Amino acid sequence: MQNMVDSTRRFRALSPALAMLPTLLLVAGCPGSMPVDDGGVGDDGAVARCEQDAGAEAAAPAVAAPLSAGRVLRRVNLALRRRPTNDAESEALARAATDADRERVIESAIDEGLRSTDFYQTMVDFGHEWMRNGRFVVGAQGDGYWGNMSTHMAQCGAMTAHPGGWYILGENNARGRNACSDQDAMGMPAPARLRTVQPWWDPSTTITLVGDAALEVATVTDAMGRTQDCGVAQEGYFNMVNAAGCGCGPNAAWCFPGAGLNPDQPMKSQKRDVWDEPARMVAHLAWHDRALSDLVLGNYTVANNRVRAWYLRFGRQTGLYNARLDGNATWFRPEMGSAPRDPLHMTPADPEAWRELVVEELAPQLLSLSNGARSADPTRTFAWDPRRESGPAPGLPAAGVFTMPGTNSTFSRERPRAARFLEIFSCREFNPPPPEQHFPEVGPDLARTGPCMHCHTLMDPVAIAFRRWIFMGYYVQRSYLADLGNLEVPQDLYTPARRYPNSGWFGAGADRWRLNWLPGTTMTPSTAEEITRNTGALFMDTIPPEYTIFGQHTDGTMGPLAFGKVLVSSGEFDRCAVRRLYERFVGRRLDPGSEARYIEALAQRFVTGGRLARPFVRSLMTSAEFRRGF
Numbered sequence: 001m002q003n004m005v006d007s008t009r010r011f012r013a014l015s016p017a018l019a020m021l022p023t024l025l026l027v028a029g030c031p032g033s034m035p036v037d038d039g040g041v042g043d044d045g046a047v048a049r050c051e052q053d054a055g056a057e058a059a060a061p062a063v064a065a066p067l068s069a070g071r072v073l074r075r076v077n078l079a080l081r082r083r084p085t086n087d088a089e090s091e092a093l094a095r096a097a098t099d100a101d102r103e104r105v106i107e108s109a110i111d112e113g114l115r116s117t118d119f120y121q122t123m124v125d126f127g128h129e130w131m132r133n134g135r136f137v138v139g140a141q142g143d144g145y146w147g148n149m150s151t152h153m154a155q156c157g158a159m160t161a162h163p164g165g166w167y168i169l170g171e172n173n174a175r176g177r178n179a180c181s182d183q184d185a186m187g188m189p190a191p192a193r194l195r196t197v198q199p200w201w202d203p204s205t206t207i208t209l210v211g212d213a214a215l216e217v218a219t220v221t222d223a224m225g226r227t228q229d230c231g232v233a234q235e236g237y238f239n240m241v242n243a244a245g246c247g248c249g250p251n252a253a254w255c256f257p258g259a260g261l262n263p264d265q266p267m268k269s270q271k272r273d274v275w276d277e278p279a280r281m282v283a284h285l286a287w288h289d290r291a292l293s294d295l296v297l298g299n300y301t302v303a304n305n306r307v308r309a310w311y312l313r314f315g316r317q318t319g320l321y322n323a324r325l326d327g328n329a330t331w332f333r334p335e336m337g338s339a340p341r342d343p344l345h346m347t348p349a350d351p352e353a354w355r356e357l358v359v360e361e362l363a364p365q366l367l368s369l370s371n372g373a374r375s376a377d378p379t380r381t382f383a384w385d386p387r388r389e390s391g392p393a394p395g396l397p398a399a400g401v402f403t404m405p406g407t408n409s410t411f412s413r414e415r416p417r418a419a420r421f422l423e424i425f426s427c428r429e430f431n432p433p434p435p436e437q438h439f440p441e442v443g444p445d446l447a448r449t450g451p452c453m454h455c456h457t458l459m460d461p462v463a464i465a466f467r468r469w470i471f472m473g474y475y476v477q478r479s480y481l482a483d484l485g486n487l488e489v490p491q492d493l494y495t496p497a498r499r500y501p502n503s504g505w506f507g508a509g510a511d512r513w514r515l516n517w518l519p520g521t522t523m524t525p526s527t528a529e530e531i532t533r534n535t536g537a538l539f540m541d542t543i544p545p546e547y548t549i550f551g552q553h554t555d556g557t558m559g560p561l562a563f564g565k566v567l568v569s570s571g572e573f574d575r576c577a578v579r580r581l582y583e584r585f586v587g588r589r590l591d592p593g594s595e596a597r598y599i600e601a602l603a604q605r606f607v608t609g610g611r612l613a614r615p616f617v618r619s620l621m622t623s624a625e626f627r628r629g630f
Helices: 002-018 021-028 044-057 069-081 087-095 101-115 119-133 174-179 270-286 305-315 322-326 405-410 412-427 453-466 503-507 511-516 528-533 533-538 560-569 572-585 596-608 611-622 622-630
Strands: 151-154 165-169 195-196 207-210 220-221 228-231 298-301 355-358 469-472 479-483
Touching: 069 087, 069 101, 069 119, 069 572, 069 611, 069 622, 087 101, 101 119, 101 611, 119 511, 119 572, 165 174, 270 298, 270 305, 270 405, 270 611, 298 305, 305 322, 322 453, 355 528, 405 412, 405 479, 412 453, 412 572, 469 503, 503 511, 528 533, 560 572, 572 596, 572 611, 596 611
Parallel strands: 165 207
Antiparallel strands: 151 165, 195 207, 220 228, 298 355, 469 479
């Protein structure tokens, strides 16, 4: 209580100076004062000189003076470990006899904090703040849809013939549930099929599949005489379903163990895990000292078994890689291979471990462009222009967060995706234009006419890259990459008489495309003739070479990877990343107007250090401004 009283008294004593705080903070950031060629603006000395100059000009020593060693130590622990100083650290600081000794205690705390799993957790939290994506929810029944790309299963009761066995939990539960008691759908005696497998969600054990779940067939023929691929999810009312007569596939890979339906496991679902994936990737890059630019350039991600199962199902949806994917019996075995993982799940066989995954391994339509090796090389290039090419595209280059399901579900249209990613990775803000600003008369191209061009001039060229990921269906929408594999855009898409057979496309947004993707506009550079010749030209997602983004031309790479390359090569990613890290670990936002040179200095330090989070955060912890507090 006495500490609280003392803190209150100190606050009241400082209150006259607090009015000057914005000015002091701008001085501390060295706005517009640091020459770009002063001994290498990216080195530690340049930033330190900027801060020392600011300290010399400070008008209120009570606010700008360095904090006591004890308060600095507390800030270090709160920033890195999300906890206050513990007794051992306080005692070590109390034993320190000189300023040098106290500094060693503080630097030791910084180094220990950066090596601790607390830092990993802190970076997960930071990743969620930075990415801002939501849980995987699409479709009219979002309140009931659990977000899994597989048919759900439930377990037979203890009093049935097959206690603990797993059966398919269909829209009509009678058939699956009755199999637990060796009955058919009508309740008549019928021995149930049984199969023992090593399940993908818990490879350390075996389970018994009961009834239809035990079926191993790869295809079935439906009542209309059509061949149905059992590995392709179909739309149910609340969840995905398998075609009638299909089972759960190898290692039950086409089914999901009842997440969300089991009250004991409410959080274990792909819906939540794909929300976690981008943030886990941020923490993974920081923990394993990888460049943060891999977030937008990498062909890999991190995934626990549930996220891996999602990617497998996504890859299986194309129907193009059946033998390759169905024959993979190691994807769910965490103890196999040496992929780096998160520090919280180091037990070799832990299926909850977030392990590196080149996404092409399980979703081959997301191209690695590296022969399957992990890579974030910006020279990875793949060109595909449906204005000139025929047939469906062979794939889309994987591009880190830009090709993750959670972000594409959260920002579910091409312009929101472009706007949100510009906000996230280039720190752009989209605000209304000032009332006194004048614009050309509104026309069909929002990037060139009317007040909308204030934002769309930048947004629409980027949006080109994000139009291919769509969601088809009505109640439970399935994720697809349009005009790829077995999802070739029908040439009669806009023929009125064909709307009903093409209803899946119209559910995915074809009416909106017809009204909003206007030929010859900035976001749809395809001409009406090119779209008539090939309807797939609607999904032209290669940013034309004549366009510029941040003053740079793209290299002709298809899809969002091209945008990722421009983000990094232009320096926008670096400047934004250091602003986000600075705000998180130092505690205030940098002003890009008045502190542009300081931001540039930090960004060059970040780049010089390989865009690694850990050493950059350490440099912030030892900076003069962090030691001043505010």
